[in-house]
Amino acid sequence: MASPPPTAADAKLEILKNQVYEQCLDEEPDTVFRQQDILDMGVIPDSDAALLLEVTQRLVDEKLFKMVRDGQLGWMYRPLEDALKYRGLTHEQEMVYSLIDESSTEGIWSKTIKNKTALHESLMRSALKALETKRLISDMKSVEHPTRKMYIKSTLRPSEKATGGAWYTDNELDEAFIEGLTGVLYKYIEARSFYRSTSRRPLKRIAGRPAPKQAQGGDTITLLPLPPTYRGYPSLAELTLFIESSPITSTTLSADDISALLDVLIYDRRIEQVVAGPEGVAFKAVRKAIVGEEAVERGNGVTEAPCGRCPVFELCEEGGPVSASSCVYFQEWLTGGGF
Structure with missing residues (x-):
């Protein structure tokens, strides 16, 4: 048996329903519409509250609206695709x-x-x-x-x-992945925290200091600290781009992910934040000394002066590549800037 044709009232209600729904689609999906919000659309003739309730009830029946009660009655719309799933x-x-x-x-x-x-x-x-x-x-x-x-x-x-984000694989914390990435980040930061000096001077190992590295041809490679005015330390944005463009991982890592790894390195005292670069914050490697077989931070009550903590103390002499008279770190320390 065929359904009876819609009455004029039903046809009018259908038109009003569609007009209200279309105007709601201009707002964000989590918007809550109150009665006055819908009346202010200018769709309901004469701001008829009874007619408005008929329109909203039809929208609810068709799953295009869902009711919200948080002290007063309201409605949120569903996209048509979602509404069809409820029917x-x-x-x-x-x-x-x-x-x-x-x-x-x-x-x-x-x-x-x-x-x-x-x-x-x-x-x-x-x-x-x-x-x-x-x-x-x-x-x-x-x-x-x-x-x-x-x-x-x-x-x-x-x-x-x-x-668990990028750090979990099959719901298990991927410690090897995390360790590998933090190691790569540290090496990148370390490479930007010092510059290499090659000398043919014979260097002897001093107790409590790392042995100098030997390059091909017998040259000695020494990592020298950068001047206090240096501002080329890598920023979070640069480090994020470095990981994103490298073949280290196919996993997409956000700046927040990289920041979490940098926090680990800071906590382990392998790097530190410095004021530098366009972002205002950058990262540099922390210099270490070797005591026996253990790496420790430089500095104690006796070695607060730059000379006692200098990684290139072996090269320091007048006329040499480093000298006390030209040392920017020593001058900064004397004026209270620290080291």
């Missing part, structure tokens, strides 16, 4: 799917679904199974809660909070 669901399936939808990329625990819907265990399980069959939801793993049964919309990727 044809049973009441129980809609309750469960709505909660999973609202959880977004964080996902939701099955126990939370049960508590919020107050559904019997069997009804909830049946709804979840039906939604999985329709490919509307899927289960997910969470490194934060590895033993919990979690669900997410099948069209979404879990958030980094749930997956």
Whole structure:
């Protein structure tokens, strides 16, 4: 039996519904529309509140609106593609799917679904199974809660909070990956923190200092500190670009990811922040001394003066490549600038 043709009132309601919905689409999806917001659109004739409620109810029935109650009545719109997924669901399936939808990329625990819907265990399980069959939801793993049964919309990727981000592989912390990247970053920063000096002078090892490196031909390579005016230390943006453009990893790492690795290096006292560069903050390697077989930071009550901590003390002499009379670090220390 054919459906009766729509009445003039139904046709008018359909037109108003479409006009309200189209205006809502101009706003962000998480916008909450109150009654006055919809009246201010100028769509509802004579600001008729009763007619407005009819229009919003039709939008709710067609899953284009969802009701919001946070002290007062409001509505949020759903994109048409999402609204179509709600149509044809049973009441129980809609309750469960709505909660999973609202959880977004964080996902939701099955126990939370049960508590919020107050559904019997069997009804909830049946709804979840039906939604999985329709490919509307899927289960997910969470490194934060590895033993919990979690669900997410099948069209979404879990958030980094749930997956652990770039530092997790198969929900396990990839320590080798982290160690490898921090090592690469440190070498890059170290290379930008000193300059190499090659000397043919015979150098002897001094107790408590690293042995000088020998280059081809017997030359000695020494890492010299850069002057205090040097501003070429790498910034976070440069280091992020370096990792992104290098073949070290195919994983896309954000500036926040690189910043986390730099924090590890700072905590380990292998690098430090300095005021330099266009960003105002850059990173330089911390100089180390060798005591026995252990690397330690330079500096104690006796060696606070630059000479006692200088990595090129062996080269220092008048007329040589380094001398006390021309040492910028010694002058800076005398004027209270530190070293």
